[in-house]
Amino acid sequence: MTFSVFGLSDEIIRAVFECGYTVPTPIQLEVIPAVLTGVDLMAGAQTGTGKTASFVLPILHRLSDKNIKGPSSGRPAIRALILVPTRELAAQVEGNIRDYGKYLKLNSMVMIGGVNINQQIIRLKSRVDILVATPGRLLDHVQQKTLDLSHIQTLVLDEADRMLDMGFIHDIKKILALLPKQRQNLLFSATLSNEIQTLATGLLSKPLVIEVARRNATADQVTHVVHPVDRERKRDLLAHLIKQHAWKQVLVFTRTKHGANKLAEYLVQRDITSLAIHGNKSQSARTMALKEFKTGGMRVLVATDIAARGIDISDLPHVVNFDLPNVAEDYVHRIGRTGRAGAAGDAISLVCVDEHRLLMDIERLIKCDLPSRLVAGFEPDPRIKAEPIVNGRSHVSRGRNSTRSSSKSVKHQKIMPQRLREPGQRKSPK
Numbered sequence: 502m503t504f505s506v507f508g509l510s511d512e513i514i515r516a517v518f519e520c521g522y523t524v525p526t527p528i529q530l531e532v533i534p535a536v537l538t539g540v541d542l543m544a545g546a547q548t549g550t551g552k553t554a555s556f557v558l559p560i561l562h563r564l565s566d567k568n569i570k571g572p573s574s575g576r577p578a579i580r581a582l583i584l585v586p587t588r589e590l591a592a593q594v595e596g597n598i599r600d601y602g603k604y605l606k607l608n609s610m611v612m613i614g615g616v617n618i619n620q621q622i623i624r625l626k627s628r629v630d631i632l633v634a635t636p637g638r639l640l641d642h643v644q645q646k647t648l649d650l651s652h653i654q655t656l657v658l659d660e661a662d663r664m665l666d667m668g669f670i671h672d673i674k675k676i677l678a679l680l681p682k683q684r685q686n687l688l689f690s691a692t693l694s695n696e697i698q699t700l701a702t703g704l705l706s707k708p709l710v711i712e713v714a715r716r717n718a719t720a721d722q723v724t725h726v727v728h729p730v731d732r733e734r735k736r737d738l739l740a741h742l743i744k745q746h747a748w749k750q751v752l753v754f755t756r757t758k759h760g761a762n763k764l765a766e767y768l769v770q771r772d773i774t775s776l777a778i779h780g781n782k783s784q785s786a787r788t789m790a791l792k793e794f795k796t797g798g799m800r801v802l803v804a805t806d807i808a809a810r811g812i813d814i815s816d817l818p819h820v821v822n823f824d825l826p827n828v829a830e831d832y833v834h835r836i837g838r839t840g841r842a843g844a845a846g847d848a849i850s851l852v853c854v855d856e857h858r859l860l861m862d863i864e865r866l867i868k869c870d871l872p873s874r875l876v877a878g879f880e881p882d883p884r885i886k887a888e889p890i891v892n893g894r895s896h897v898s899r900g901r902n903s904t905r906s907s908s909k910s911v912k913h914q915k916i917m918p919q920r921l922r923e924p925g926q927r928k929s930p931k
Contacts, residue, residue: 507533509562512604517558520600526551528713533559541686541705545693545712553597556583556657556687561602563655564630578652581631584676586663587807588613588635588784589791594659595633607631614638615784622647636664636672643679650676655685658704662690662697663834667807670700677704691837692830722845723836727860727873729881732853732888735823736764738879739851740771743801748819750794753803754835756824756890764823765803775801806831814838822850827890829862854887 504517528546535542536559546552560581585591595611610624612634642648686705690697730738755761761777768775776790794802795814820839839846852860864870
């Protein structure tokens with residue numbers, strides 16, 4: 502089955518083929534036909550399943566379809582709004598729009614914070630058909646009266662669960678109040694939690710619900726392993742693993758911005774090229790670090806959860822949880838950076854005695870015990886007691902008083918939840 506089955510325009514099919522994609526992913530098979538009909542939709546899909554193309558391709562087709570009327574006169578207005586939680590994801594999505602719409606007479610724009618707003622104001626004076634924005638910067642433009650949202654035909658909330666986690670709910674409600682009541686609404690989320698269901702109730706009208714994988718599933722080609730280690734020896738162990746296995750591209754997650762900086766500095770001191778990205782870094786610094794990492798000029802990118810959202814790297818081989826996340830769902834988001842679209846990947850977690858409860862929460866969420874393996878020379882000291890985790894999100898004291906043994910030794914194995922791709926399936930759009 503090819504993308505021609507959807508009835509997309511020849512220009513779109515040509516661009517998709519030139520991107521090297523031929524076979525639609527499961528979510529694309531379900532979402533594209535639904536979006537083309539104009540219905541509201543709520544989709545649960547993990548990262549790396551082809552989610553972005555599933556809404557970008559039909560939006561491009563509908564906006565370029567001369568049989569679907571737009572504004573009757575004047576410069577074409579913004580007709581599609583895609584809201585995303587982070588700057589990196591905004592840039593990624595807008596890049597996909599340009600790639601898939603390269604043969605169409607449609608223009609897109611990315612609107613994010615951290616860059617000069619005046620340049621964006623100038624850009625808005627020319628034609629923009631599709632706007633990809635983060636909520637905060639979009640509201641800045643609304644406040645300055647430089648943005649007209651009165652002709653929006655399609656609204657996309659991408660990674661809605663992350664936007665709720667980041668506290669964007671009030672911004673989203675303000676934006677919704679500015680949009681036409683008659684519009685198509687598309688909501689995408691890695692998890693269809695109760696909070697997402699509540700948001701959908703107030704946003705969507707008789708939505709079609711699509712869930713291509715069980716809730717909170719991890720990618721089926723990712724190999725998981727836990728390395729128990731004392732909190733003070735995590736840095737040494739990480740450097741050891743990188744050098745011993747000659748890892749060339751590693752995305753490492755820390756719980757805090759300060760921790761990301763310190764870890765990157767430590768690795769550089771041990772001749773492991775590394776940079777940190779987080780919310781305190783300028784947008785230019787984040788973009789530069791990500792470019793260096795993608796092109797192989799740097800071995801390790803150390804990131805906080807927020808900064809890493811939207812990182813899209815083909816065939817990223819290794820993701821390391823230097824600190825376990827305080828929220829179990831974030832484990833699924835983090836390791837979703839590897840094992841994308843059927844590629845293989847490794848998810849390694851360095852777990853100290855403080856984090857045993859967090860590990861139990863993750864295993865409960867994904868309904869699977871993560872295999873544990875001791876690394877010789879880094880065995881935990883059983884005399885060290887758990888301490889409260891004082892940084893992170895609201896429930897910060899969950900790392901204490903666990904009964905899980907840090908010396909558990911289980912064979913390194915793969916977790917194989919429901920498959921997201923069929924065997925032999927070709928590479929598909931992001």
